[in-house]
Amino acid sequence: MTALAPAPSRPTPxxxxxxxxxxxxxxxxxxxxxVLRRNWLRLAIWVIVLVGMVAMVYESQRVAFPTQESxxxxxxxxxxxxxxxxxxxxxxxxxxxxxxxxxIWMTLAVSIGxxxxxxxxxxxxxxxxxxxxxxxxxxxxxxHAYSLANQLVVGGLSVAIGLLIGLTCIGLGxxxxxxxxxxxxxxxxxxxxxxxxxxxxxxxxxxRAANSLASIVLGVSYLVRAIADVQAxxxxxxxxxxxxxxxxxxxxxSFGENVWWPLLLLVGLxxxxxxxxxxxxxxxxxxxxxxxxxxxxxxxxxxLASVLGLAVRLERGPMIGWLLGGLAGGLFYGGVAxxxxxxxxxxxxxxxxxxxxxxxxxDGIVGLFVMATAMVAAAFAVxxxxxxxxxxxxxxxxxxxxxxxxxxxxxxxxYLVAAGWGIVILVASGLVFGLAFAxxxxxxxxxxxxxxxxxxxxxxxxxLVGVTVxxxxxxxxxxxLVSWIVYGASVxxxxxxxLFSLPDEVIDATPLAATPRVPGVELQAMPLxxxxxxxxxxxxxxLLRFRARDLxxx
Amino acid sequence: MNAASTPAIEVAGLVKRFGxxxxxxxxxxxxxxxxxxxxxxxxxxxxxxxxxxxxxIARADAGAARLLGGDPxxxxxxxxRRIAYVPGDVNxxxxxxxxxxxxxxxxxxxxxxxxxxDELVERFDLDPGKKARTYSKGNRQKVALVAALASDxxxxxxxxxTSGLDPLMEGVFTDVVRELAHQGRSVLLSSHIFAxxxxxxDSVTIIRAGRTVEAGTLADLRHLHRTSVSVVLxxxxxxxxxxxxxxxxxxxxxxxxxxxxxxxxxxxLADLAARSPRSLVSTPPSLEELFLRHYGVELPATDxxxxxxxxxxxxxx
Ligand SMILES: Nc1ncnc2c1ncn2[C@@H]1O[C@H](COP(=O)(O)OP(=O)(O)O)[C@@H](O)[C@H]1O
Ligand SMILES: [Mg+2]
Numbered sequence: 109m110t111a112l113a114p115a116p117s118r119p120t121p122x123x124x125x126x127x128x129x130x131x132x133x134x135x136x137x138x139x140x141x142x143v144l145r146r147n148w149l150r151l152a153i154w155v156i157v158l159v160g161m162v163a164m165v166y167e168s169q170r171v172a173f174p175t176q177e178s179x180x181x182x183x184x185x186x187x188x189x190x191x192x193x194x195x196x197x198x199x200x201x202x203x204x205x206x207x208x209x210x211x212i213w214m215t216l217a218v219s220i221g222x223x224x225x226x227x228x229x230x231x232x233x234x235x236x237x238x239x240x241x242x243x244x245x246x247x248x249x250x251x252h253a254y255s256l257a258n259q260l261v262v263g264g265l266s267v268a269i270g271l272l273i274g275l276t277c278i279g280l281g282x283x284x285x286x287x288x289x290x291x292x293x294x295x296x297x298x299x300x301x302x303x304x305x306x307x308x309x310x311x312x313x314x315x316r317a318a319n320s321l322a323s324i325v326l327g328v329s330y331l332v333r334a335i336a337d338v339q340a341x342x343x344x345x346x347x348x349x350x351x352x353x354x355x356x357x358x359x360x361x362s363f364g365e366n367v368w369w370p371l372l373l374l375v376g377l378x379x380x381x382x383x384x385x386x387x388x389x390x391x392x393x394x395x396x397x398x399x400x401x402x403x404x405x406x407x408x409x410x411x412l413a414s415v416l417g418l419a420v421r422l423e424r425g426p427m428i429g430w431l432l433g434g435l436a437g438g439l440f441y442g443g444v445a446x447x448x449x450x451x452x453x454x455x456x457x458x459x460x461x462x463x464x465x466x467x468x469x470x471d472g473i474v475g476l477f478v479m480a481t482a483m484v485a486a487a488f489a490v491x492x493x494x495x496x497x498x499x500x501x502x503x504x505x506x507x508x509x510x511x512x513x514x515x516x517x518x519x520x521x522x523y524l525v526a527a528g529w530g531i532v533i534l535v536a537s538g539l540v541f542g543l544a545f546a547x548x549x550x551x552x553x554x555x556x557x558x559x560x561x562x563x564x565x566x567x568x569x570x571x572l573v574g575v576t577v578x579x580x581x582x583x584x585x586x587x588x589l590v591s592w593i594v595y596g597a598s599v600x601x602x603x604x605x606x607l608f609s610l611p612d613e614v615i616d617a618t619p620l621a622a623t624p625r626v627p628g629v630e631l632q633a634m635p636l637x638x639x640x641x642x643x644x645x646x647x648x649x650x651l652l653r654f655r656a657r658d659l660x661x662x
Numbered sequence: 663m664n665a666a667s668t669p670a671i672e673v674a675g676l677v678k679r680f681g682x683x684x685x686x687x688x689x690x691x692x693x694x695x696x697x698x699x700x701x702x703x704x705x706x707x708x709x710x711x712x713x714x715x716x717x718x719i720a721r722a723d724a725g726a727a728r729l730l731g732g733d734p735x736x737x738x739x740x741x742x743r744r745i746a747y748v749p750g751d752v753n754x755x756x757x758x759x760x761x762x763x764x765x766x767x768x769x770x771x772x773x774x775x776x777x778x779x780d781e782l783v784e785r786f787d788l789d790p791g792k793k794a795r796t797y798s799k800g801n802r803q804k805v806a807l808v809a810a811l812a813s814d815x816x817x818x819x820x821x822x823x824t825s826g827l828d829p830l831m832e833g834v835f836t837d838v839v840r841e842l843a844h845q846g847r848s849v850l851l852s853s854h855i856f857a858x859x860x861x862x863x864d865s866v867t868i869i870r871a872g873r874t875v876e877a878g879t880l881a882d883l884r885h886l887h888r889t890s891v892s893v894v895l896x897x898x899x900x901x902x903x904x905x906x907x908x909x910x911x912x913x914x915x916x917x918x919x920x921x922x923x924x925x926x927x928x929x930x931l932a933d934l935a936a937r938s939p940r941s942l943v944s945t946p947p948s949l950e951e952l953f954l955r956h957y958g959v960e961l962p963a964t965d966x967x968x969x970x971x972x973x974x975x976x977x978x979x
């Protein structure tokens with residue numbers, strides 16, 4: 109009774125075949141235009157922010173070091189382990205170009221790395237995850253055309269930013285070769301992480317996992333080069349520097365010796381990553397990752413079937429990942445701070461200026477490092493808080509609320525998980541930092557001091573989460589993007605505010621900079637009280653609006 | 663090559679595994695040029711997976727698949743110019759309008775026929791100037807339908823295309839597909855709506871757990887199966903109950919209903935004629951019955967079912 113289809117006359121086994129090279133890229137120009145149209149605003153923002161930062165920092169440094177004597181004086185003291193660890197091994201500090209490098213290069217490199225990762229994933233794995241790639245690929249579109257369009261646009265962003273940075277520096281009167289080397293080294297980092305993001309997008313099957321995987325590679329690259337820079341001999345980094353793509357770009361030494369060949373490594377990693385990604389892509393199904401989805405339990409346990417249980421389960425991976433990241437950071441800073449305590453001369457005028465109003469330079473550095481761990485904790489908290497909007501935008505929230513759950517309780521639970529676990533990360537990394545530092549100094553009193561310094565950032569963290577709460581309530585469609593812009597601006601202003609010649613009132617009005625940098629300065633109650641009140645207001649206003657407004661999907 | 667004799671779709675022994683899950687387990691499917699083929703199967707039976715392999719966006723582990731005579735993976739680009747696809751769950755770019763999405767999808771196939779597009783936008787009552795994020799599921803579905811149906815594709819691959827459409831729009835969809843079928847286009851229509859398949863398709867392939875369990879024209883399939891008969895006999899069932907070739911016999915006074923294998927129908931009708939029935943309705947099995955029989959569910963031969971089937975008999979014969 110079963111009528112089978114007759115065997116085809118020329119059966120073709122379904123083994124991986126080879127797409128003719130040209131057909132693999134059919135519709136590439138249309139798709140490139142399409143990717144540009146969907147992303148032009150984001151691309152423009154990255155260009156303006158990164159290139160603008162160079163011009164602003166240059167101007168402030170020109171004012172700060174107007175004479176050659178002032179620059180020579182700075183050069184004599186610039187090479188401290190703290191600077192080396194955070195922003196890269198200083199060299200050529202006697203020139204304005206060298207100073208510009210010290211102040212802004214690392215920030216640009218890390219930012220452009222993130223730009224590549226987030227943009228490539230947004231147009232790549234994220235589109236595949238929500239099924240739109242399937243719609244595109246059902247057209248007369250080559251297997252690789254869409255991926256190549258995406259890679260070309262994101263790679264183009266790096267090239268454009270690098271070129272504009274180079275031209276800006278030349279325009280500001282800096283030496284041409286150094287200017288171009290600086291632009292090229294930044295562009296190189298962007299291209300290298302484009303390759304890494306392309307690979308991450310093939311290995312994982314969700315955009316979140318792709319972003320996390322590539323960001324972890326970026327974080328490890330940063331740490332590896334930080335260790336290499338701290339272990340430098342004079343102004344030559346340890347060979348370990350070559351184990352990190354960021355290290356490769358640093359070794360181009362723009363405004364120093366201007367070494368060009370590491371650019372080949374960076375571009376090679378970018379192109380190599382994209383090629384391997386292309387090979388994987390031609391062997392797998394649209395929508396799938398390399399690893400198949402594993403089956404899970406057929407039933408939800410009692411705790412999972414509650415608002416809190418579900419919120420924790422959905423965030424479980426990031427919660428563990430960010431905690432480990434925070435602990436590693438604490439340990440690392442503890443080690444660096446100890447290494448520095450022997451080297452530091454508290455009469456070092458520049459270091460003093462860089463470290464704020466701290467009496468002891470070492471305390472100032474400890475305060476800076478504590479702030480860095482607070483940034484990690486806050487990054488988790490903000491990411492986790494945006495899950496409220498993500499659940500709403502994806503339409504997954506509606507069926508949950510159709511159950512007997514109040515909107516306010518549902519949202520508050522998610523926000524509390526975000527803030528609560530952010531505080532756990534903050535305190536745990538402060539504790540590890542304190543223990544590592546105390547052990548090396550044989551001074552147990554360091555533990556409570558550093559722990560107190562960490563704890564002081566709790567109100568800041570609540571304000572940053574509060575920004576997301578407020579935006580999710582009032583500006584749902586822009587909430588996630590603007591949350592990250594506010595976070596990024598807070599981080600940059602807290603780290604570099606004085607470099608941009610911003611007035612103190614402005615700097616102190618941002619959440620991270622507002623917290624007193626204990627132990628370098630005294631712990632005052634006033635800023636913490638103000639921050640707490642602001643946080644309370646943001647949370648309350650955001651939740652009230654979230655309760656009152658319509659739910660809207662993406 | 664001889665285009666007329668090349669089947670539109672030719673799939674044999676297709677196997678697809680996802681880790682430990684075997685989604686397709688030797689599936690066969692054949693759609694001739696100009697044929698409108700219903701592709702039926704319960705949820706998770708492998709319809710979408712088959713379609714994704716035919717579209718060259720997923721890869722089979724074993725077996726053969728040919729689309730319009732070509733290799734779905736290697737010749738994806740040329741083949742996709744000749745086909746159009748509508749997924750069951752359409753996701754659009756939230757900040758583009760429906761009209762923009764239609765044009766983008768059409769262009770990626772190889773061009774838009776503006777008049778045809780506008781005509782379909784009109785018929786489906788779609789507002790193409792709205793951002794996709796404001797569309798309901800049905801409206802998103804219409805966007806993909808307009809893009810596909812406005813094309814000059816030789817073969818339409820439609821994966822549960824009417825999910826989310828209201829009955830009025832389902833009617834429009836049926837009309838448009840009929841028109842395209844008259845023009846000689848081939849259609850693969852995956853569905854679980856029997857009425858839709860019975861209205862549109864000349865053939866069906868029924869699959870279950872990744873295997874083909876039944877394939878053929880609707881008429882053939884009906885022929886292989888039992889006809890339901892509902893009859894009013896003044897003398898009641900009498901000795902009829904002893905006949906071994908009647909199934910599902912139900913007697914309610916003068917009203918007698920049963921099903922009978924088509925091969926035995928002649929003998930049974932002769933017997934009935936001798937009992938001078940006052941009325942007789944015989945109904946070919948509905949697709950729904952065929953389908954459910956494969957999944958172990960027998961429909962009771964009630965008067966309701968028979969009554970409802972009269973109409974379908976009229977339209978089928
Ligand atoms: N990406 C995937 N990973 C794992 N299993 C899958 C995947 N896609 C489909 N399946 C499984 O394959 C089977 C067939 O699915 P599908 O083709 O979507 O069915 P249908 O379209 O007939 O409802 C189901 O059991 C489904 O769970
Ligand atoms: Mg399906």
